[in-house]
Amino acid sequence: MSEYIPVLIMLIIGAGTSALILVATTIIGPKKSFADKMEPFECGESPIVSPKLRFSVKFYLVALFFVIFDIEAVFLYPWAVLFKSLGLFGFVEMMIFLALLGVGLIYIWKKGALEWE
């Protein structure tokens, strides 16, 4: 366990510093509140739109593709670590896997799902 003590010290220092700053600002800092400042949005400037705006469903689409293609990359790491010892066999396997992912990419591309408009 002793090798973790520096980490513990780091944690304590980090938490202590942020606590100190927070406490200091609440005690020392001047407090003038007015309507614009109390807005939860846009940092004191007058709000232009309601914060509860609905955003385009297109973002979801991008998020979906990201989730899918991103998580598949998880299989690349163990393969990369053992690349040399797996040799040609591992290479061919991984290329087949990537080709299948490529098919997915080609499909969504041709479907026009990557176009923003």
Place this chain on the structure above:
Amino acid sequence: MEILIPTINLESIYPEILITVFAILVLLLQVFTSLPGRKQLGYISLTGIVLASIIVLTQGGAFGENTALPIYSFSNLWVVDNFSRFFKLIILIGTGLTVLISIKYLKDEGIDHGEYYSLILFTTIGMMIMAGGSDLITIFLGIELMSISLYVLTGYTRKRLLSNESSLKYFLLGSFATCFLLYGISLLYGATGTTNLKGISGFISDANFGSPVLIIGMVLLLIGFGFKVASVPFHMWTPDVYEGAPAPITAFMSASPKAAAFAAFLRVFIEALPSLQGVWVDIIWVLAAMTMTAGNVIALVQDNVKRMLAYSSIAHAGYILVAFISTDKSGIASILYYMLAYTFMNIGAFAIVIIIGGKGEEKVHVKDYTGLGYRYPLTAAAMTLFLLSLTGIPPTAGFMGKLYLFSAAIKSGYVGLVTIAVLNSVISLYYYLKIIVAMYLKEPELDVAHDSLVFSPAMVIALIIAVCGVLLVGIFPSPYIAMAQQSYISF
């Protein structure tokens, strides 16, 4: 570091590779060809299914006294034996019939896309992996490939609110059940140190081991599989999902995925957990009794034929569980045989539901069947045959199947359960007869005068196959029973 490259035996996964290639091909053809080419995608997928069935049939020689099987490959993750081959054939038959009954439906609904067939093929690969996996990892991946594709297919008519709703319910409850399955697998892995089915059974019998972790893991697995085969009390999703899904997908879901779920269920419990039989046989006894009774009793009051058939499919899962607990050769063989018969009769019945339902699936109530016997005698006759087979009346496949299921259970001494099963069959007669009575004995009411029904060639072929299947398997059962019996030996 020395890495042990696993034995690669591509031959043993040829059918799966073939279906994968066709699934991808269909997907790419959908985006790269123009409209007239897309009309043929259904037939292209059908070609793939037929080719895959031929490979499955010839893989490792004919059914029979086959010493070449089972072949284990890929570090014991995968097995080709007669059991998996038989289930793969059932699955492929179900998929083929589904594609045939879908073609016209998709055109009517304006959703004639290649993605539909592609997803069906991906579902099929998932189911084949479930049948052929000999390790919990492969079985889990198969289950998920099947389920995720089915979630999409259930919501495929995405403009219909019913379809949205059923897909959302299926998705949420399906993933919820998957969590239980996974937790069960993880506890089993923790208790035995392996995910290989043979390894697990070896460990348990060596150590003569019955730790609470193992029992909890087994019960969680039972919940997960109970959900996948829709047994009471894990059936809540079935009626809603079956009612809301597009009718061909309902037909599909009630046949092939159910068969695949039973394949994985049987393999895991009989191959990996035989030492715990004393525990799970009692649980399944109760599940079987509840499933049959609840399915049949609730089906009595249904007016929507799709929903009625959903409850009837729950009841049928109960009948299959009856034979499950006999766990011997004849029990397994009877399940295989019954699944084959059930695929034909259930998809056949749903094919008629699609024909009657018409555009937008509006005519799905019993009253829409009134007078069908007068205007379309052949269609009504086919429906009657399927319904009688579902009830279990000779000379149909359903009768032979049930006889075989129940006699296997009696041989193992479960007379009480079989009594419940037979009583349930009698109850089921009532609601199946309700449709038959409507078709033949009632005059068509004015407001339900049938528009002329449209029969597409693909649909007619599917119906002919289903009718022939029900009659052949029912009247000349011996070759199929022999095949089913051979499929147990290689365990």
Place this chain on the structure above:
Amino acid sequence: MVPLNHYLYLSAILFSIGAVGVFTTRNAMIIYMCIELMFNAVNLTFIAFSKFLNNLDGHIFTFMVMTVAAAEAAVGLAIIISMFRNKETVNVDEINLMKG
């Protein structure tokens, strides 16, 4: 060294929180988040067993579960969006066309 049982208790608690959440929440999106929590509780069990058994199967299983969960999340989001497009709600209490 944290003993194995602590990991198992933690993952059992996480799993139960997820399961309770599924039954008590009404928003489809949050129900799915609860299910994800259950998946990750299972992953924790796998990793803990894998470490204590000195066996890598559990790691592999976790990889598979992660990718499968991602695929499910993608499909689930798409299903929830298509539901929302038609009905303007993701509250499961209002999604009740079918009964019986």
